[in-house]
Amino acid sequence: MSDATISPSGLADPAARAALVAGFDAVPGAPKPDPILVVDNIVRQFGGMTAVDVQHLEVQRGIITALIGPNGAGKTTFFNLVTGFDRATTAGKGAHWSFDGRTLDKTSASSVAKAGMVRTFQLTKALNAMTVIDNMMLGAQGQVGENLLRSVFRPAWRDQEREVEAKADELLQRFKLYEKKYDYAGSLSGGQRKLLEMARALMSDPKMIMLDEPMAGVNPALTQSLLGHIQALRDEGMTVLFVEHDMHVVRHISDWVAVMAEGRLVAEGPADTVMSNPAVIDAYLGAHHDTDLGDDSLLSDEVLEELAEEVAAEDAEREAEEQAEGLR
Numbered sequence: 105m106s107d108a109t110i111s112p113s114g115l116a117d118p119a120a121r122a123a124l125v126a127g128f129d130a131v132p133g134a135p136k137p138d139p140i141l142v143v144d145n146i147v148r149q150f151g152g153m154t155a156v157d158v159q160h161l162e163v164q165r166g167i168i169t170a171l172i173g174p175n176g177a178g179k180t181t182f183f184n185l186v187t188g189f190d191r192a193t194t195a196g197k198g199a200h201w202s203f204d205g206r207t208l209d210k211t212s213a214s215s216v217a218k219a220g221m222v223r224t225f226q227l228t229k230a231l232n233a234m235t236v237i238d239n240m241m242l243g244a245q246g247q248v249g250e251n252l253l254r255s256v257f258r259p260a261w262r263d264q265e266r267e268v269e270a271k272a273d274e275l276l277q278r279f280k281l282y283e284k285k286y287d288y289a290g291s292l293s294g295g296q297r298k299l300l301e302m303a304r305a306l307m308s309d310p311k312m313i314m315l316d317e318p319m320a321g322v323n324p325a326l327t328q329s330l331l332g333h334i335q336a337l338r339d340e341g342m343t344v345l346f347v348e349h350d351m352h353v354v355r356h357i358s359d360w361v362a363v364m365a366e367g368r369l370v371a372e373g374p375a376d377t378v379m380s381n382p383a384v385i386d387a388y389l390g391a392h393h394d395t396d397l398g399d400d401s402l403l404s405d406e407v408l409e410e411l412a413e414e415v416a417a418e419d420a421e422r423e424a425e426e427q428a429e430g431l432r
């Protein structure tokens with residue numbers, strides 16, 4: 105570890121974080137002083153379509169990194185691959201990724217979670233039909249044994265269960281869900297479910313948490329609360345990697361931003377730098393994606409002119425086609 109890396113108490117000090125990220129090159133695949141996740145040559149094809157082709161990515165320990173990109177860029181597929189929920193087309197053919205120094209290429213999803221890298225999922229129907237506390241207990245599966253039912257017959261299990269429940273209670277208090285402990289997860293609001301997903305992920309004491317669109321469908325008041333929780337986790341020393349479409353959120357909490365487009369990593373850097381990077385603007389506009397990049401100044405005269413030219417060219421092409429049709 106270099107001197108620029110995190111202190112045991114985490115990177116709560118904004119100046120320390122700014123100093124740390126100032127040391128990274130703002131280029132795709134940039135090396136970092138103390139990466140917790142290192143990915144090489146991870147490719148995923150579906151039929152003839154390449155959904156992910158990431159040649160090298162390092163995620164720095166102890167900070168919040170946002171993974172952004174237009175719809176279909178491959179962000180969720182990338183999450184699935186590194187967490188063992190999907191298999192790279194290059195598996196066994198040069199794909200390599202390691203977490204906290206441990207190779208994960210051939211590791212199952214549950215082993216990845218045990219290694220300390222957890223991701224959130226939308227609550228499925230099955231989980232909606234369970235109570236909040238049962239969801240939490242499920243999040244701790246690795247601790248009470250691979251198979252909860254089998255564990256029932258172990259004498260030590262009851263004690264362990266009590267310990268795990270105490271931990272669940274603590275997390276539910278922290279995420280303001282304790283009053284809902286015995287409610288069905290399906291009865292929670294969208295925002296509360298996001299909080300539950302996060303709380304459940306924390307049951308396994310991860311070193312890194314991966315959040316897939318944590319703010320989607322959350323009302324503004326709860327968004328603030330979720331953002332606060334994410335920042336608090338980082339301040340306590342956890343590494344956060346999150347996918348998000350809301351660029352205001354990305355600007356607000358990210359220490360570093362990685363950008364994917366058409367499966368590839370196309371840019372990296374601090375939020376302000378990345379969002380004014382022409383490759384990023386192209387990726388979003390080129391995908392005809394109407395994402396608000398969170399800063400109207402991005403729509404410079406130059407960009408507006410380019411857009412007007414593109415629209416005019418498309419109109420002219422359409423007119424020419426219509427005329428040709430008319431002549432037939």
Ligand SMILES: Nc1ncnc2c1ncn2[C@@H]1O[C@H](COP(=O)(O)OP(=O)(O)OP(=O)(O)O)[C@@H](O)[C@H]1O
Nearest residue numbers: 150154155156173174175176177178179180181182
């Ligand atoms: N199981 C699958 N079978 C076939 N194609 C898939 C599958 N999963 C993803 N894809 C395709 O791979 C590409 C990347 O999808 P992915 O969901 O990873 O993108 P994303 O960046 O997460 O998009 P969004 O922001 O819209 O969630 C898309 O073109 C998608 O249609």
